[in-house]
Amino acid sequence: MGRGTRKRDEDSGTEVGEGTDEWTQSRAAVRPPDQLELTDAELKEEFTRILTANNPHAPQNIVRYSFKEGTYKLIGFVNQLAVHFSQVGNLIPKDSDEGRRQHYRDELAAGRTLGQPEAAAAETVTEELITPVQPKERMLTNKFNFSERASQTFNHRLRWEIYDAYVEELEKQEKTKEKEKTKTPVAKKTGKMAMRKLMSMESQSDDITKVSQAAKIVERMVNQNTYDDIAQDFKYYEDTADEFRDQEGTLLPLWKFQNDKAKHLAVTALCWNPKYRDLFAVGHGSYDFMKQSRGMLLLYSMKNPSFPEYIFSSDSGIMCLDMHVDHPYLVVVGHYDGNVAIYNLKKPHSQPTFRSSAKSGKHTEPVWQVKWQKDDMDQNLNFFSVSSDGRIVSWTIVKSELVHTDVIKLKVEGSTMEVSEGLQLHTMGCGTAFDFHKEIDYMFLVGTEEGKIYKCSKSYSSQFLDTYDAHNMAVDAVSWNPFHTKVFMSCSSDWTVKIWDHTIKTPMFIYDLNSAVGDVAWAPYSSTVFAAVTTDGKAHVFDLAINKYEAICNQPVVAKKKNKITHVQFNPIHPIIIVGDDRGHVTCLKLSPNLRKMPKEKKGQEVQKGPAVEIAKLDKLLNLVREVKTKT
Amino acid sequence: MAEVEETLKRLQTQKGVQGIILVNTEGIPIKSTMNNPTTTQHANLMHNFVLKARSTVHEIDPQNDLTFLQIHSKKNEIIVAPDKDYFLIAIQNPTK
Numbered sequence: 001m002g003r004g005t006r007k008r009d010e011d012s013g014t015e016v017g018e019g020t021d022e023w024t025q026s027r028a029a030v031r032p033p034d035q036l037e038l039t040d041a042e043l044k045e046e047f048t049r050i051l052t053a054n055n056p057h058a059p060q061n062i063v064r065y066s067f068k069e070g071t072y073k074l075i076g077f078v079n080q081l082a083v084h085f086s087q088v089g090n091l092i093p094k095d096s097d098e099g100r101r102q103h104y105r106d107e108l109a110a111g112r113t114l115g116q117p118e119a120a121a122a123e124t125v126t127e128e129l130i131t132p133v134q135p136k137e138r139m140l141t142n143k144f145n146f147s148e149r150a151s152q153t154f155n156h157r158l159r160w161e162i163y164d165a166y167v168e169e170l171e172k173q174e175k176t177k178e179k180e181k182t183k184t185p186v187a188k189k190t191g192k193m194a195m196r197k198l199m200s201m202e203s204q205s206d207d208i209t210k211v212s213q214a215a216k217i218v219e220r221m222v223n224q225n226t227y228d229d230i231a232q233d234f235k236y237y238e239d240t241a242d243e244f245r246d247q248e249g250t251l252l253p254l255w256k257f258q259n260d261k262a263k264h265l266a267v268t269a270l271c272w273n274p275k276y277r278d279l280f281a282v283g284h285g286s287y288d289f290m291k292q293s294r295g296m297l298l299l300y301s302m303k304n305p306s307f308p309e310y311i312f313s314s315d316s317g318i319m320c321l322d323m324h325v326d327h328p329y330l331v332v333v334g335h336y337d338g339n340v341a342i343y344n345l346k347k348p349h350s351q352p353t354f355r356s357s358a359k360s361g362k363h364t365e366p367v368w369q370v371k372w373q374k375d376d377m378d379q380n381l382n383f384f385s386v387s388s389d390g391r392i393v394s395w396t397i398v399k400s401e402l403v404h405t406d407v408i409k410l411k412v413e414g415s416t417m418e419v420s421e422g423l424q425l426h427t428m429g430c431g432t433a434f435d436f437h438k439e440i441d442y443m444f445l446v447g448t449e450e451g452k453i454y455k456c457s458k459s460y461s462s463q464f465l466d467t468y469d470a471h472n473m474a475v476d477a478v479s480w481n482p483f484h485t486k487v488f489m490s491c492s493s494d495w496t497v498k499i500w501d502h503t504i505k506t507p508m509f510i511y512d513l514n515s516a517v518g519d520v521a522w523a524p525y526s527s528t529v530f531a532a533v534t535t536d537g538k539a540h541v542f543d544l545a546i547n548k549y550e551a552i553c554n555q556p557v558v559a560k561k562k563n564k565i566t567h568v569q570f571n572p573i574h575p576i577i578i579v580g581d582d583r584g585h586v587t588c589l590k591l592s593p594n595l596r597k598m599p600k601e602k603k604g605q606e607v608q609k610g611p612a613v614e615i616a617k618l619d620k621l622l623n624l625v626r627e628v629k630t631k632t
Numbered sequence: 633m634a635e636v637e638e639t640l641k642r643l644q645t646q647k648g649v650q651g652i653i654l655v656n657t658e659g660i661p662i663k664s665t666m667n668n669p670t671t672t673q674h675a676n677l678m679h680n681f682v683l684k685a686r687s688t689v690h691e692i693d694p695q696n697d698l699t700f701l702q703i704h705s706k707k708n709e710i711i712v713a714p715d716k717d718y719f720l721i722a723i724q725n726p727t728k
Contacts, residue, residue, distance in 0.1 A: 145673065152680065161690075163690075163694045163695075210715055210716060210717055210718060211636050211654060211715070211718055211720065212635060212636045212639065213713075213715055214713040214714070214715040214718060214719060214720040215636055215639040215640055215643065215713075215720055216639065217699065217700050217713035217720075218643060218652075218700075218711055218713045218720050218722045219639060219642065219643050219646075221700060221702065221711045221713070221722070222643060222646050222648075222649060222711065222722055222724055223646070225648070225709060225711075225724055225726040226646060226647045226648060226724075226726065228726060306642070306646065307642055
């Protein structure tokens with residue numbers, strides 16, 4: 001074979017195809033000087049080699065002399081066996097003579113059987129097994145902390161292990177079924193490969209993410225131990241001094257939530273999660289228009305006061321947020337730069353899932369409030385936003401995109417001017433707060449910077465249903481009463497909190513709190529209880545059923561001169577409130593029993609609970625006030 | 633993955649936490665913040681205990697499962713959170 005310098009071992013059995021490839025490749029790189037020159041045609045010639053099981057060293061044509069026939073004959077079959085290695089061993093079968101002899105020799109040595117060596121040779125095989133008599137000396141183990149495996153309780157393979165395995169199998173089957181459904185038959189091959197990759201990927205990532213679950217649990221437990229007294233207070237402490245305090249109540253400080261990353265940002269929004277009652281969201285941003293920086297959205301759980309459950313950061317300060325009632329993992333936020341965004345807690349990436357932009361109709365001024373609405377007729381999620389640019393916009397998520405519709409433009413009444421060519425110029429009012437009616441879907445209230453509150457309808461975009469001259473300064477918050485359908489409340493930086501009946505143009509109750517009021521909130525358990533927070537660091541709790549003129553609790557909650565409280569929210573089921581300040585701290589306070597008073601039971605009468613009772617309670621009070629008004 | 637590392641770091645810096653051990657299903661410590669003899673001792677002893685506790689819960693009701701285990705002793709508290717393939721042991725000295 002003229003193949004140049006390459007030697008080939010006959011026994012190696014390499015395939016030709018592989019060899020030629022290698023050869024041609026190396027040929028391109030280096031040519032040894034004494035290599036045989038061949039034409040291309042000769043090079044491309046294919047030489048086939050066939051692998052067989054024949055021993056190449058065995059002679060192929062053995063000839064033997066046959067005495068019978070007197071000639072040399074060719075032996076057809078040649079032995080192809082090639083022995084590579086052989087070694088003589090030293091094992092003998094037990095039953096053979098030598099084996100038995102050795103066996104008896106051992107017995108004699110052990111001294112178990114006596115006087116049998118002669119008869120043993122002819123005896124039957126059935127003998128007792130000889131157990132090793134004395135084990136080698138064991139290493140002494142420390143009896144205080146060493147536990148031998150054999151002495152431990154034996155865990156039988158119990159039915160729950162079978163159950164667990166069965167459940168796993170079920171899950172796997174379901175997964176494969178789903179995957180098959182979504183794949184077309186053509187793509188099944190590639191699908192299987194992808195599936196295999198997915199499985200291996202999952203098992204890799206599971207190694208680390210599985211620990212995350214356990215780590216979370218341990219973190220919560222450690223925190224519970226550290227803050228054990230607070231947790232106990234939260235659950236069980238009831239201030240017994242309330243009996244002696246007449247009608248006043250107190251707020252017991254519980255946990256304080258703060259995070260380094262949100263240190264210099266004020267709390268601009270608070271919201272409890274409608275499904276998980278220990279989870280709440282805190283929006284961080286800045287109210288100072290000179291110092292605008294980034295924003296953060298943190299979600300804390302009361303079970304872990306030291307670190308938030310979810311962290312999202314954004315470029316622009318967050319001014320407001322809301323969580324969807326039916327989909328508690330969707331959080332909508334409004335930014336200082338006028339954008340709105342929706343975060344999905346199920347996918348905690350830093351980026352929001354939907355975001356508005358200049359093209360998609362973002363506001364030109366900070367968004368002060370956002371609120372989720374019921375799904376529209378096509379089952380699309382939608383929410384409303386109000387901003388200082390005077391527009392109230394309804395956003396809908398249609399096929400994974402945010403679509404906006406201007407609902408109302410707030411025009412300052414009496415300010416329409418006629419400019420040339422018959423155009424009308426309106427001065428736009430600046431919306432700062434809004435709230436939707438609990439039962440009448442289309443009705444909502446908007447508070448403005450001018451201090452007016454407009455009652456609007458979603459269907460009428462140009463006219464307001466009603467206007468209330470509420471305050472002298474910007475309205476900071478408006479809120480409908482959760483029980484009584486006619487009553488709402490508003491607060492403002494002009495130091496007042498006012499309670500209204502929406503059919504009457506003047507407020508029913510006015511409270512002056514000696515400092516700009518940041519936020520008001522109705523209590524979810526009573527129609528007559530509400531809380532207000534002021535910039536001097538105080539929290540005021542009112543109960544109209546007990547005292548119509550004064551707060552029943554008036555307590556500084558944060559360090560007076562440094563922090564201003566910006567927001568307050570009641571927890572829907574626990575008797576606690578969260579208060580956010582402008583340093584980025586959120587404090588959780590427990591309401592003492594006096595603040596949660598329910599109507600006293602009269603003898604023989606059952607205590608009625610429920611919204612009807614609450615409404616009646618408030619109605620009584622309102623009637624009193626109305627009577628007074630009609631008299632004067 | 634980095635989140636888990638962060639969580640473990642935070643755990644370590646929590647008040648009173650003496651150490652954290654991550655043990656696999658066979659009782660072999662994978663990660664630990666304490667010295668070797670203590671780690672192996674805790675891992676070995678807790679392993680059997682957790683298995684026993686788990687089997688107890690399962691025996692009573694197969695659909696039930698152990699969520700966590702807390703052994704509160706005079707001097708400290710051992711917290712174990714079991715999982716399918718691992719369990720995480722934390723030893724805390726709750727200050728009061």
